[in-house]
Amino acid sequence: MGKKKVSRRKFLIRGTLGTVGVLAVGAYLFRHPIRRSILSFANSADLSYIGETDDPILWFEITKDNLVLLHSPKVEMGQGTFTGLAQIAADELDVNMEQIRVVHAQTASGNIDGFSTGGSTSISSLWQPLRELAATMREMIKIEAAKKMGVDVGSLSTSQGSVSSGGNSMTYAEIADGVTEWEVPDTPQLKELKSYQFIGKPVPRVDLKEKVFGAPIFGMDAGMPDMLYGTVVRPSSIGARLGEVDASAAENMPGVVKVIREEDFVGVVAQSYPEAEKAKEAIKVNWITEKNWQTEDIEAMIQVGQGEPQTIQKEGKAKRILESSDQLISAEYSSPLGAHAQLEPNGALAYVDGDKVTVHISTQVIGLTRKEVADRLDLDPEQVNIIPTYLGGGFGRRLHTPHAVQAALMSKAVGKPVKYYFSRKEEFQHDMFRPPTHHLLKAVLGDDGLIQALEHNFSSGDVGFGSPLLPGIAEPILGADVGAIRGGFNQYGAIPNHRAVCWRVRLPFATSWWRSLGLLANTFAVESFIDELALKAGKDPVEFRLAQIQDDERGHRLKEVIKAAAEKAGWTDQVVNGKAMGFAASTDANTPCAQVAEVSIEGNEIKVHKVTCAIDPGMAVNPDQIRAQCEGSIIMGLSASMFERMQVENGELRPVIYGPYAMALMKHAPKEIEVVILENADKPGAVGEPPLGPIGAAIANAVFRLTGERLRSMPLALDQA
Amino acid sequence: MKISFKLNKSPQTVEVADGNTPLLWIIRDVLDLKGTKFGCGKAACGACTIHVNGEAVRSCSYAVKFAEGKEITTIEGLGSEANPHPVQQAWIEEVVPQCGYCQPGFMMAAAAMLEKIPQPTDEDIDNNIINICRCATYYRMRKAIYKAAELQKEAARKIP
Numbered sequence: 001m002g003k004k005k006v007s008r009r010k011f012l013i014r015g016t017l018g019t020v021g022v023l024a025v026g027a028y029l030f031r032h033p034i035r036r037s038i039l040s041f042a043n044s045a046d047l048s049y050i051g052e053t054d055d056p057i058l059w060f061e062i063t064k065d066n067l068v069l070l071h072s073p074k075v076e077m078g079q080g081t082f083t084g085l086a087q088i089a090a091d092e093l094d095v096n097m098e099q100i101r102v103v104h105a106q107t108a109s110g111n112i113d114g115f116s117t118g119g120s121t122s123i124s125s126l127w128q129p130l131r132e133l134a135a136t137m138r139e140m141i142k143i144e145a146a147k148k149m150g151v152d153v154g155s156l157s158t159s160q161g162s163v164s165s166g167g168n169s170m171t172y173a174e175i176a177d178g179v180t181e182w183e184v185p186d187t188p189q190l191k192e193l194k195s196y197q198f199i200g201k202p203v204p205r206v207d208l209k210e211k212v213f214g215a216p217i218f219g220m221d222a223g224m225p226d227m228l229y230g231t232v233v234r235p236s237s238i239g240a241r242l243g244e245v246d247a248s249a250a251e252n253m254p255g256v257v258k259v260i261r262e263e264d265f266v267g268v269v270a271q272s273y274p275e276a277e278k279a280k281e282a283i284k285v286n287w288i289t290e291k292n293w294q295t296e297d298i299e300a301m302i303q304v305g306q307g308e309p310q311t312i313q314k315e316g317k318a319k320r321i322l323e324s325s326d327q328l329i330s331a332e333y334s335s336p337l338g339a340h341a342q343l344e345p346n347g348a349l350a351y352v353d354g355d356k357v358t359v360h361i362s363t364q365v366i367g368l369t370r371k372e373v374a375d376r377l378d379l380d381p382e383q384v385n386i387i388p389t390y391l392g393g394g395f396g397r398r399l400h401t402p403h404a405v406q407a408a409l410m411s412k413a414v415g416k417p418v419k420y421y422f423s424r425k426e427e428f429q430h431d432m433f434r435p436p437t438h439h440l441l442k443a444v445l446g447d448d449g450l451i452q453a454l455e456h457n458f459s460s461g462d463v464g465f466g467s468p469l470l471p472g473i474a475e476p477i478l479g480a481d482v483g484a485i486r487g488g489f490n491q492y493g494a495i496p497n498h499r500a501v502c503w504r505v506r507l508p509f510a511t512s513w514w515r516s517l518g519l520l521a522n523t524f525a526v527e528s529f530i531d532e533l534a535l536k537a538g539k540d541p542v543e544f545r546l547a548q549i550q551d552d553e554r555g556h557r558l559k560e561v562i563k564a565a566a567e568k569a570g571w572t573d574q575v576v577n578g579k580a581m582g583f584a585a586s587t588d589a590n591t592p593c594a595q596v597a598e599v600s601i602e603g604n605e606i607k608v609h610k611v612t613c614a615i616d617p618g619m620a621v622n623p624d625q626i627r628a629q630c631e632g633s634i635i636m637g638l639s640a641s642m643f644e645r646m647q648v649e650n651g652e653l654r655p656v657i658y659g660p661y662a663m664a665l666m667k668h669a670p671k672e673i674e675v676v677i678l679e680n681a682d683k684p685g686a687v688g689e690p691p692l693g694p695i696g697a698a699i700a701n702a703v704f705r706l707t708g709e710r711l712r713s714m715p716l717a718l719d720q721a
Numbered sequence: 722m723k724i725s726f727k728l729n730k731s732p733q734t735v736e737v738a739d740g741n742t743p744l745l746w747i748i749r750d751v752l753d754l755k756g757t758k759f760g761c762g763k764a765a766c767g768a769c770t771i772h773v774n775g776e777a778v779r780s781c782s783y784a785v786k787f788a789e790g791k792e793i794t795t796i797e798g799l800g801s802e803a804n805p806h807p808v809q810q811a812w813i814e815e816v817v818p819q820c821g822y823c824q825p826g827f828m829m830a831a832a833a834m835l836e837k838i839p840q841p842t843d844e845d846i847d848n849n850i851i852n853i854c855r856c857a858t859y860y861r862m863r864k865a866i867y868k869a870a871e872l873q874k875e876a877a878r879k880i881p
């Protein structure tokens with residue numbers, strides 16, 4: 001990837017109300033062609049920051065009280081990105097962590113991420129540009145300081161938000177005050193890694209206080225004067241289209257302001273949320289459905305051999321060897337339909353005021369949200385200001401925001417701000433689900449007891465395909481669904497013959513991006529099968545894995561995490577005091593991760609006591625937040641592997657509420673989680689998703705050691721085999 | 722109908738058309754305290770947990786009419802930056818929140834539990850803390866609950 005430095009002409013000055021003049025605005029532009037080979041795209045996922053425009057955009061402001069505001073094009077959804085970005089900027093700016101505030105960039109500021117916040121790319125994509133921008137801004141301040149202090153720039157030093165020369169010093173705010181013309185130097189040399197004070201340190205999250213004292217920071221908390229509450233009528237049935245509507249009863253209900261009829265939806269606006277919800281219940285809609293779908297129909301569709309196959313990886317003659325062998329080992333695995341179940345419901349607060357639109361929203365796709373609102377209202381994107389808020393969980397669910405359009409249309413219809421959000425039932429029935437999968441694995445062992453040939457065929461509903469993020473035109477270029485194939489590749493490069501094939505299935509409801517995409521299901525299948533093969537070969541599962549990793553950089557990093565996890569956990573393949581260990585490893589977005597689960601069986605329940613995780617995300621910007629992401633991913637992955645499952649009953653997606661949609665609770669979380677962070681790469685890499693990979697297989701592999709029963713479908717249940 | 726109660730120690734009177742309106746909406750949309758969250762509206766997630774006369778209550782499923790004469794506490798009244806509740810202090814020290822959306826409900830549930838069980842065991846925590854956190858911050862929450870119990874004990878010792 002080419003590196004473009006911050007270009008001089010793209011800095012300009014802008015004063016904002018409440019700031020003392022100023023600072024710095026810069027555009028940092030990288031265009032990233034999507035036409036990369038599927039393999040490298042899917043496996044590395046190192047999307048760079050994609051600027052949208054050549055116009056100057058706002059990155060930093062300095063306030064009167066000498067705070068630097070960093071306008072982040074990436075959103076904070078719990079993954080700790082704001083903290084990492086603050087650390088990165090603070091180090092090059094020479095300010096303290098207390099002197100920097102990260103805020104979401106509104107689209108009106110111009111700092112719009114052209115793609116999304118997702119794919120574990122926020123820190124890695126901004127690592128270089130943000131340091132360059134911050135260093136440039138620091139030099140700009142020094143140039144002005146030199147003028148104001150009447151000294152040579154070379155004599156100045158910066159620290160803690162001040163510039164000093166000899167005994168004199170001025171704060172950044174004092175320097176910025178009144179400056180209207182800034183000189184922009186060439187991008188300065190960045191500091192040495194080892195001289196950073198905050199990068200690499202476990203600094204506390206910058207959003208802790210807001211989140212601990214209950215500040216109104218989420219989309220759901222947004223408010224505007226004169227705001228009304230909207231709601232949209234949604235069908236319970238899969239694929240239902242809007243037919244006859246009778247809203248006469250609703251129109252006269254208390255608090256109702258207006259019933260809104262659009263070509264594709266019916267909404268109600270009322271004085272309060274409970275009144276809007278009640279009125280919605282009173283609207284009679286004749287939904288037109290074509291088929292009464294059942295879980296069995298979906299399961300029959302998700303089968304290797306059906307749908308459209310695409311070979312995503314091929315080395316040697318796996319197919320021929322497997323077909324001609326009389327020693328074939330094979331097994332089938334499956335994973336269910338899963339929900340995002342993020343705690344904050346989707347919604348938006350929109351105000352259409354003449355030809356200007358403001359939308360407060362929890363979104364992972366700021367640019368796309370703006371475009372969709374502008375298109376539907378027939379406006380230019382610049383007439384729509386998206387004000388992103390903190391997200392009450394993202395996990396991929398907020399890569400899709402048609403509700404922003406609906407809120408805007410309702411606001412336009414009543415001439416007032418309208419806030420609207422999903423009920424929990426609507427969240428469950430209208431999720432963009434994690435698709436179900438089916439996996440067929442085949443292998444032949446060689447005389448040395450190692451894998452001679454391996455094949456992974458897997459069938460999945462869409463993840464990236466069909467998403468507004470990947471235009472349909474990208475599908476033939478990419479060939480296979482870049483989301484579904486995550487984790488579907490063979491990571492043991494020393495296996496001489498191997499092949500992976502993804503079968504695309506089009507389901508009757510939307511499936512899409514769910515944290516880690518295909519990684520969770522694919523790793524469950526592949527790493528359980530590797531365990532089966534190790535046992536067939538009579539080898540220790542850890543040794544078996546290590547013996548089949550190639551000697552290159554990628555292989556080295558994978559080996560190191562496998563060794564580190566085994567060592568830290570005190571790996572043994574024996575059952576000790578009723579507890580057994582299970583091992584699994586994955587490589588996702590260039591981040592290898594290995595986990596050991598310590599499990600016992602209590603009654604008919606699988607109990608996970610401890611998980612040891614070794615991960616190599618490259619340079620660790622914030623080790624504590626990397627730990628936090630591992631802990632959360634492990635428990636979320638445990639939840640998806642052991643409990644979660646959506647069903648299709650008589651045309652409806654069910655269940656529609658937490659509880660019946662079983663998830664891990666406090667009592668299911670391992671009491672011990674150990675995380676070992678290796679840093680065998682010199683740049684920060686992916687963190688938020690890779691540790692979701694191994695956990696399912698690690699648990700299932702431990703269960704096999706305890707019971708002799710191989711659990712091949714998620715959610716894992718003891719009596720299923 | 723008029724309903725009067727104390728909210729975070731200050732007297733409030735609200736006029737509601739329907740006494741069955743969940744207290745959650747009165748707190749959030751009428752009294753404009755947004756720290757109490759809506760997650761499900763069916764008493765299934767705990768995001769809306771508040772204290773009513775010291776007891777943890779899921780406010781999405783608690784009719785406002787029952788609030789008459791009660792002492793209500795929300796996350797905003799649990800403690801402040803200047804004077805954090807031990808649970809909030811522990812939450813900060815253990816860096817618990819990720820997205821943060823579920824956290825007020827968990828802190829309210831934990832504070833109510835510690836009132837009754839000042840030195841909880843793992844089992845007490847498992848049985849009493851049954852809210853949902855999708856970011857799955859349970860591991861740090863457990864540590865923070867133990868730390869809060871310690872902080873609370875120390876604070877009690879200091880008061881003669």
Ligand code: FES
Pocket residue numbers: 758759760761762763764765766767768769770779780781782
């Ligand atoms: S919102 Fe009250 S329990 Fe979920």
Ligand code: FES
Pocket residue numbers: 078343392393818819820821822823824853854855856857858
């Ligand atoms: S911190 Fe995100 S749901 Fe708990």
